[in-house]
Amino acid sequence: MKNIKIGLIGAGFMGKAHVVGYSNVPKLFWPAPAVPELKTVCDIDEETAKDAKDRFGFKEWTTDWQDIINDPEIDAVSICTPNDSHAKISIAALEAGKHVLCEKPISNNPEDAKAMADAAAQASSDGIIAMCAYQYRRVPAVVQAKKLIEDGSIGDILNIRTTYLQSWSADPDSPLSWRFQKKYAGAGALGDIGTHVIDIAQYLAGDIEEVVSNVRTFIKERPVQEGGADLLGTVKVDPDAAKEPVDVDDEASFLANFKNGAVGSIEATRNAWGRNNYITVEVHGTKGSILFNYERLNELQVSFSEDPEDRRGFKTIYTGPAHSYGEVTWNIPGMNIGYGELKTIESYDFLKAIADKKQPSTSFNEAYKVDQVCEAVLASAESRRWEKVK
Amino acid sequence: MKNIKIGLIGAGFMGKAHVVGYSNVPKLFWPAPAVPELKTVCDIDEETAKDAKDRFGFKEWTTDWQDIINDPEIDAVSICTPNDSHAKISIAALEAGKHVLCEKPISNNPEDAKAMADAAAQASSDGIIAMCAYQYRRVPAVVQAKKLIEDGSIGDILNIRTTYLQSWSADPDSPLSWRFQKKYAGAGALGDIGTHVIDIAQYLAGDIEEVVSNVRTFIKERPVQEGGADLLGTVKVDPDAAKEPVDVDDEASFLANFKNGAVGSIEATRNAWGRNNYITVEVHGTKGSILFNYERLNELQVSFSEDPEDRRGFKTIYTGPAHSYGEVTWNIPGMNIGYGELKTIESYDFLKAIADKKQPSTSFNEAYKVDQVCEAVLASAESRRWEKVK
Amino acid sequence: MKNIKIGLIGAGFMGKAHVVGYSNVPKLFWPAPAVPELKTVCDIDEETAKDAKDRFGFKEWTTDWQDIINDPEIDAVSICTPNDSHAKISIAALEAGKHVLCEKPISNNPEDAKAMADAAAQASSDGIIAMCAYQYRRVPAVVQAKKLIEDGSIGDILNIRTTYLQSWSADPDSPLSWRFQKKYAGAGALGDIGTHVIDIAQYLAGDIEEVVSNVRTFIKERPVQEGGADLLGTVKVDPDAAKEPVDVDDEASFLANFKNGAVGSIEATRNAWGRNNYITVEVHGTKGSILFNYERLNELQVSFSEDPEDRRGFKTIYTGPAHSYGEVTWNIPGMNIGYGELKTIESYDFLKAIADKKQPSTSFNEAYKVDQVCEAVLASAESRRWEKVK
Amino acid sequence: MKNIKIGLIGAGFMGKAHVVGYSNVPKLFWPAPAVPELKTVCDIDEETAKDAKDRFGFKEWTTDWQDIINDPEIDAVSICTPNDSHAKISIAALEAGKHVLCEKPISNNPEDAKAMADAAAQASSDGIIAMCAYQYRRVPAVVQAKKLIEDGSIGDILNIRTTYLQSWSADPDSPLSWRFQKKYAGAGALGDIGTHVIDIAQYLAGDIEEVVSNVRTFIKERPVQEGGADLLGTVKVDPDAAKEPVDVDDEASFLANFKNGAVGSIEATRNAWGRNNYITVEVHGTKGSILFNYERLNELQVSFSEDPEDRRGFKTIYTGPAHSYGEVTWNIPGMNIGYGELKTIESYDFLKAIADKKQPSTSFNEAYKVDQVCEAVLASAESRRWEKVK
Structure with a gap:
């Protein structure tokens, strides 16, 4: 079974939910499509970032999301920041060859969303996965x-x-x-x-x-x-x-x-x-x-x-x-x-898409x-x- | 306590509901504002009309709604016919000085509805009551x-x-x-x-x-x-x-x-x-x-x-x-x-409006x-x- | 269609319910098994009895239940008094050849209940109907x-x-x-x-x-x-x-x-x-x-x-x-x-039992x-x- | 924040639930009373035990529950075996100075249950915690x-x-x-x-x-x-x-x-x-x-x-x-x-009891x-x- 190293950007409410999701995947779905390994957590607030490292069980923390993009070890990135930063982070991550699970809505304007969908389409040809976190369709x-x-x-x-x-x-x-x-x-x-x-x-x-x-x-x-x-x-x-x-x-x-x-x-x-x-x-x-x-539910x-x-x-x-x-x-x-299991399903589908090299829904284009x-x-x-x- | 002589026009499903309503009023509301007396029932189908007389306890039956309008004994008319005949019957009844409880919708076009509202306004000055049977607002x-x-x-x-x-x-x-x-x-x-x-x-x-x-x-x-x-x-x-x-x-x-x-x-x-x-x-x-x-309910x-x-x-x-x-x-x-009691409430409010000489809702104008x-x-x-x- | 002349004993809450029931039968069930005619209402309280006559549409009133038993015109009796009087009234009515619809529980002690069941069995051979008003089994x-x-x-x-x-x-x-x-x-x-x-x-x-x-x-x-x-x-x-x-x-x-x-x-x-x-x-x-x-319901x-x-x-x-x-x-x-229609069902089954000469449930013995x-x-x-x- | 090393005995459905619980505690409750560390998992079935190590993230596996009792590093034991083994394992663990979270019912006979309650009382004086996993009182x-x-x-x-x-x-x-x-x-x-x-x-x-x-x-x-x-x-x-x-x-x-x-x-x-x-x-x-x-829920x-x-x-x-x-x-x-969060609450209360040295409910005696x-x-x-x- 493959390990997937995860970087998380944004450690607020939604970052917590992603971590619960990743962490539960092998416990609830077994054999798991891949075992997530929590590598680095990023938050613009230093205290939040440090705290998140201990709380969520990451190995490292940072306040600069580009540290995650630039980390060659990291396979996949969860983006849990406010909507206005989804585009730049997602596109950078995809261009760096990282799988992306981005929170919804995909962006705060359709131009950015279009650019993201294009970037995902581009990355797709290299087997890179992009998924937008509309969890309720997974209930x-x-x-x-x-x-x-x-x-x-x-x-x-x-x-x-x-x-x-x-x-x-x-x-x-x-x-x-x-x-x-x-x-x-x-x-x-x-x-x-x-x-x-x-x-x-x-x-x-x-x-x-x-x-x-x-x-x-x-x-x-x-x-x-x-x-x-x-x-x-x-x-x-x-x-x-x-x-x-x-x-x-x-x-x-x-x-x-x-x-x-x-x-x-x-x-x-x-x-x-x-x-x-x-x-x-x-x-x-x-x-x-x-x-x-x-x-x-x-x-x-x-x-x-x-x-x-x-x-x-x-x-x-x-x-x-x-x-x-x-x-x-x-x-x-x-x-x-509950909501925890729901986010676990989402993480499971993301990891499975990576393992199977098959684009999941909600794709960036659907988003x-x-x-x-x-x-x-x-x-x-x-x-x-x-x-x-x- | 005053008796109110009722004529019913249209003896199908909705006519039945009106009769249940009238009949229950004094049984459930006491002292009743007025005691309804079932005088004449009209249906264009003769068999239905005859049957309705016995079934509902009317004194007389007819197939011509104008018999009801022309009966000086009748105080109030329930109109339970298809929508297209509401206007002509209601207006005739109001002009004959009869109180009218007309099923909804008030008409099948706004011109007729306007004419009905005008007729009701006119009759109102003589203490004549006009009410449209939107029973659900009475739940x-x-x-x-x-x-x-x-x-x-x-x-x-x-x-x-x-x-x-x-x-x-x-x-x-x-x-x-x-x-x-x-x-x-x-x-x-x-x-x-x-x-x-x-x-x-x-x-x-x-x-x-x-x-x-x-x-x-x-x-x-x-x-x-x-x-x-x-x-x-x-x-x-x-x-x-x-x-x-x-x-x-x-x-x-x-x-x-x-x-x-x-x-x-x-x-x-x-x-x-x-x-x-x-x-x-x-x-x-x-x-x-x-x-x-x-x-x-x-x-x-x-x-x-x-x-x-x-x-x-x-x-x-x-x-x-x-x-x-x-x-x-x-x-x-x-x-x-249930629906029976709901129609009873409607009949009660109609009889009460007659007794109190106070226009009830839904007035023809509201309708x-x-x-x-x-x-x-x-x-x-x-x-x-x-x-x-x- | 046969008319059944009804005597009602006890004109409180439950008497009201029986009257609503009888009155609605032909309106809701048609052809009706029989058409109930409200003959006499009895209540020990004179004012209640008088009032009930007008309210419910009976022809006569009395404060003495035996007037109802002794009235040869009355076909059927509804008993809506407190439990302790069910036995004596029911038995007298059955012995007088009247059909009985008695409120539940059938009595306030098993000895009386037994006597009532025996009286009903006896009357049954003459085609007399006895029914106990457990309406909820008729929902x-x-x-x-x-x-x-x-x-x-x-x-x-x-x-x-x-x-x-x-x-x-x-x-x-x-x-x-x-x-x-x-x-x-x-x-x-x-x-x-x-x-x-x-x-x-x-x-x-x-x-x-x-x-x-x-x-x-x-x-x-x-x-x-x-x-x-x-x-x-x-x-x-x-x-x-x-x-x-x-x-x-x-x-x-x-x-x-x-x-x-x-x-x-x-x-x-x-x-x-x-x-x-x-x-x-x-x-x-x-x-x-x-x-x-x-x-x-x-x-x-x-x-x-x-x-x-x-x-x-x-x-x-x-x-x-x-x-x-x-x-x-x-x-x-x-x-x-609603409850009114439920009591109508009960009245219907009682009238139908009389018309069909077939004992209904809940029989006195079941009660x-x-x-x-x-x-x-x-x-x-x-x-x-x-x-x-x- | 203290780390608590956990041994899990029984890796079936309920073992899974305990692991989800422990794992989520710091993610959902922060600061956590203590951070659980998954040390050793035991199951009588070797394949299940090995599998559980990887799936749940334990460091070691065994098929002999006494390995867990004898491991001086282990602080706390979760017992998720069939009822008949609760007593011997719990008592051994308590006597070895380990905190115990035992699934319900506490035992399959009152004698064993009594012995467990006694053992828990005894251990309590040394600050050892014993808790029975009646999770629904924690909803x-x-x-x-x-x-x-x-x-x-x-x-x-x-x-x-x-x-x-x-x-x-x-x-x-x-x-x-x-x-x-x-x-x-x-x-x-x-x-x-x-x-x-x-x-x-x-x-x-x-x-x-x-x-x-x-x-x-x-x-x-x-x-x-x-x-x-x-x-x-x-x-x-x-x-x-x-x-x-x-x-x-x-x-x-x-x-x-x-x-x-x-x-x-x-x-x-x-x-x-x-x-x-x-x-x-x-x-x-x-x-x-x-x-x-x-x-x-x-x-x-x-x-x-x-x-x-x-x-x-x-x-x-x-x-x-x-x-x-x-x-x-x-x-x-x-x-x-959902059920996952419910087991997280239970784990939280167990860890908190350990950190606070305060017996939680459901105590062995209540169980x-x-x-x-x-x-x-x-x-x-x-x-x-x-x-x-x-």
Whole structure:
């Protein structure tokens, strides 16, 4: 079994998640496609970087991401920095012949995303892997949904409806992290969480052709956040801090037409009190329907028109050993996977792609397509009419 | 206590529902505002009309609705015919000085709806009541939602999302009743069920200002239905019957901007396998959220930002004696009301409006506004851009 | 179609429910087995009786139940009085040749219950119908459960677990109605609500052979209730009222062995804050499982071992036209029936039994068996060991 | 920060879970109480042991558990072997001055359990930690339940009801692993899963005083399993294999009286088709109720009597950073923890107990008490009457 030496860039919340993922791979998937070895961790904040070395079990730390690019021993790089740096780091890593697992959204503008997709295509010919970390399409229940669509169990897709609702920043006093600033994040709720459900929608129903949207910023300024790392809902709120403008959306909804003839509606918001990390997908086909709700991460609901009329309804399937990534779901259904196991699945697929020299999804090009949908959504918010996805 | 003599026009599924409603009023609400007396039932099909007399307990039957208008004894008329006849019957009844409870949608075109609203306004000055039967805004849980909005419990409304999903006609072999023909119904899923959730949305969040839509007809022809009455999901399907075109939508979704600044999304479809009579409403405000799902007719879910962080979440309130129309919800929460009790609430409010000489909601003018939203939805489907509601 | 003249004895909450039931029968079931005609209502409280005449639409009123027994015109009697009077009234009615629909539990002691079962058996030979009003076994979803058991869909029953949890009297200041006094009620939670789930359990899994129990009275005294009628959760609580002892249980749970080899556990409590009218049934068989929860009155959940492993799970069937009593569930699933429709089903079955001259379930003898289970439960609470059901 | 060298005995499903737990501790909890170092893994099957070394990242492997006891470098031992070997290994480890984390149930008979509790008490005086791995009492939602009970939020406990329902071995052809043999397992469903819910019940409501039970073995023989490791639901079923008797229960239910006056009912079964790892807890107190369901691992439901009557109901709290072990629940509620994170919490508490020299729960003595409840349950199944817990 091959060892893969890993460099991690960005040691905040998401870096932690990648490390949990890598670390669990051989424990949960065995034989593992490759055994990850944690070589170097990078964070712009020196204390965070040092700390991360001990905490996560890396051999070395640095504050300069180029140290990782320049380290010939490192095989693969995880990029967990704010969106604005994804392009330069990814492209440098790919050009240096390193496999790249880059967090989503792939970039904060479509030009950068295009350049990344091109770099990935180029590197691909040398067997270099590039993958964008849209983990929710890897949820076993979502993969099962895909299977039921592909094997015709629900017929032709007519309609797909997805939402991603959160509330961790619904309080106007919750601080202005990089996620609320266009220069770092590109877009707001749309880019941060909307992209996840766009990715799922395109994974299940194919490419979106055109959209019409409604985009808002309800909370127009926020207190400036102290310190470095992005702590999402665990940050301390200081209502007396100076406030600065939010220049990205906190609520975006749009209607979509898919290339295959289906219609759809997609919504992302940060203002949904009572919703925490609420991702839903509902697909209606000519022969059945499928539902997924991340609050029920281990479940898929299915309904088939062919059931006898007095036994028709939604069935709740509990994912487990009989489904994709069954090894990670412990030894019986219902023991439950969580976010840690989900990131383990992602790491597994990344390592497997490297071992198999086979590009995984979400490829950089697919991720670029997600960004193009976002562009069309933002364009439609300006033009107030349907816009084609480029 | 006053007796109110009732004439019923249209003795199909919906006529039955009105009769159950009237009949239960004094049994469940006591003292009743007025005691309904079932005088005359009309159906264009003679057998149906005769049968309805015995079945429903009317004194007389007729096949000519003008007999009811011309009967000086009759105080109030329930109109349960296909949409295209609502205007002429309602206006005639109002002009004859009769109170009118007319099924929704108020008409199959806005011109007729406008004429009806004008007739109602005119009759109103003589103490004549006109009410459109949007029963779902009377669900005790929906009324409780309205209270929580009005008393500020969820702050300012940011977003309202409603869906009405059905499947009783998702099968292409389910027959072409009047509901699938423009000349009778005006619109399809949009008019039949979308209007209900438009009504709820406007009830909770105020008037819609503009919309952008996506409207489809996935099932383009259906077998011709034999016989008269509209049987919804209980009709016998004859796959060998000759087919004729469906000229109304079976799926409509739209984004909305409300006059008060909130955004919204609304969807109605007849193609949702596994969904039966699935009405959902989710409202996010600056201080909390509200959910309603008709599958949980007796429940309202609420979440408040002011709860302590470790005790925050959605609470499921079971409606009962402590809520509006508590008398009808039997003597403890959780005994459950059904569609019968819901129509009883509607009849109660109609009789109460008559007794109190106070116009009830949904007034004909409010119902006309619902039709105008539909018009804008259909216009936007043509223009492919945002359209103002007139 | 035959008319059946009805006398109602006891015009409180439950009398109201019977009237709603009778009144809706021809409206919802057509052709009706018989058309009920409301002849005479009796209540010991004169004002209540008079009021009930107008409210419910009876022709006459009385305060003496024997007037109803002695009225030769009356065909059928509904008995909605406290438990202690069931025996004398039922037996008198049966002896007078009247059909009887008696509320549950059939009596407040097994001796009376035995006498009632004997009287019913005697009357039966003259075509007289006697039925005990255990309405919950008539819920369409429960009837569907029975069908799935009978057709072998879940194999042999191994285990049945039922609960009936309430909270309307969990507050110690909620008053001492007849339901909390042994002389009127016989038993407490066990007799009032436990009997319902015993009836369902025996309906689904056959007779109980032996039990072992735990029976408690947590709230040992309550303020004396003013006035007559039993108002359940809608009574006004007067915390300053004088208190008197509660001499019946408010919590009873027991294990059971069924004659067919299955095991079971049954619980009834009035102390479950947050539970309103919470009836649950879970049945495990060798080939599948069934769940019912009255909070989901219109749903049945089923799981079958024979489903492919990756599509196995609980399916939620929404009851409707394709199920028993489909007429009453309106014209598509998901329109929802409530308690009113449930009592309509009960009235329908009673009228149909009369028309067909065929004894319905729950017969007085079956209801007597429920009482015998209660006796064994109370005996086990004393003996602290398993007790046979006599 | 201290390093703790770990020896693992038993490298099957549960050994894997312990390793995931240890490995994640510093990644999720930081600063960690101690950093675990995986020193030696032991399995009686050589191939499994060797494999485990690489897979889990241990430095050494062995097939003789005494190598671990005799290794002076090893600080702490995880015991993940079948129940019959818990006592000898635990006692040897404790006597060798090693901290012990032993899987549940603590033993397969009360005598051994008593000896283990004594050994733990003895070792405790030298600062040696002994902990039994009842992980479900560490679920953040369950800990929150405990807090609400302790701070009086639901008043005095009246009733606690727990179930643990599974189906992975409901098929009679699923093989006879050690879990179905008395000599290895002690008891069946009662010992394997019933102990978990006994532990939770005693954690929340205090000690059980007496029980009365019903214990069954519905599936009386099973095909013999090939190979070594216990694979739970992922084993391959061979219906043609020779069958041998099952001499432990597969279904146990009992009623309980708690020392504090509460009543309870507890059930464990392996025959519940449709239930996977279905653990439920419902607690009714004088002022409120609490529900937990492991299918909703990240949620706790609470209902309080003090809420205004029109806003009363069950609230679903999503556990996250604001609750116990908030670090492990990622950075916002609703990201979801799974079984991996749950075992991480357990490892964290074990390491923290070592670092703090403070005995954690479930202590060996508490675990012994769980075994004594099982003894009383089995005794009652024989005597057919209430039995005191010794």
